[in-house]
Amino acid sequence: EAGxxxxxxxxxxxxxxxxAFWCNPISGHNTLYWYLQNxxxxxxxxxxxxxEEAVDDSQLPKDRFSAERLKGVDSTLKIQPAELGDSAxxxxxxxxxxxxxxxxxxxxxxxxLTVL
Amino acid sequence: AQSVTQLDSxxxxxxxxxxxxxxxxxxxxxxYLFWYVQYPNQGLxxxxxxxxxxxxxxxxxxxxxxxxxxQTSFHLRKPSVHISDTAEYxxxxxxxxxxxxxxxxxxxxxxx
Numbered sequence: 001e002a003g004x005x006x007x008x009x010x011x012x013x014x015x016x017x018x019x020a021f022w023c024n025p026i027s028g029h030n031t032l033y034w035y036l037q038n039x040x041x042x043x044x045x046x047x048x049x050x051x052e053e054a055v056d057d058s059q060l061p062k063d064r065f066s067a068e069r070l071k072g073v074d075s076t077l078k079i080q081p082a083e084l085g086d087s088a089x090x091x092x093x094x095x096x097x098x099x100x101x102x103x104x105x106x107x108x109x110x111x112x113l114t115v116l
Numbered sequence: 117a118q119s120v121t122q123l124d125s126x127x128x129x130x131x132x133x134x135x136x137x138x139x140x141x142x143x144x145x146x147x148y149l150f151w152y153v154q155y156p157n158q159g160l161x162x163x164x165x166x167x168x169x170x171x172x173x174x175x176x177x178x179x180x181x182x183x184x185x186x187q188t189s190f191h192l193r194k195p196s197v198h199i200s201d202t203a204e205y206x207x208x209x210x211x212x213x214x215x216x217x218x219x220x221x222x223x224x225x226x227x228x
Contacts, residue, residue: 009157031214040220040221041221042120042219042220042221043206043216044218056214093160097214103214104165105162106162107161109157109159
């Protein structure tokens with residue numbers, strides 16, 4: 001079974017440029033998460049999708065960040081414009097929300113963003 | 117509000133020695149607890165989880181953890197580590213809101 005796929009794995013951009021990250025969850029997983037992981041820190045939730053609906057985006061900086069999950073499968077996270085402080089690893093995770101709120105989340109390898 | 121504290125940022129240990137990685141949590145409600153491992157340049161992989169029942173939880177790669185409600189702890193242990201166990205270990209807590217709160221991680225360095 002294929003795991004969570006993310007691309008690109010690495011991205012270097014100049015500040016004020018836009019950037020987008022793509023995530024393909026595990027087949028059949030209806031819940032998708034985007035996390036931000038700063039150096040030396042644990043992941044922090046940015047947004048959670050149930051199918052195509054964003055059900056928790058309270059931690060997403062909406063002035064510059066946006067996300068979408070068309071057709072309830074793949075998802076894209078965008079930053080426009082990027083700032084120096086956005087340099088971090090962006091992780092995507094998915095789970096099957098069929099057994100309740102302790103569903104195991106499966107993580108992708110992440111996209112390491114460097115903003116110069 | 118929930119929080120997770122991983123007391124040790126780095127733990128060096130010799131190969132074949134036992135190891136314990138400490139995790140304490142704070143929550144006013146019942147919790148679900150997780151340990152994840154992150155190898156260099158990889159995503160997080162679930163080691164084990166506590167949902168209910170037996171307080172001793174066994175996971176993959178020979179790891180186990182014990183839930184201690186009175187001490188609000190969920191320490192991770194392995195009786196004999198290998199070089200390949202070198203990685204970052206994250207403890208996480210969830211109270212049923214789908215949101216995981218992660219600790220800051222413990223870097224386990226296994227020495228030959």
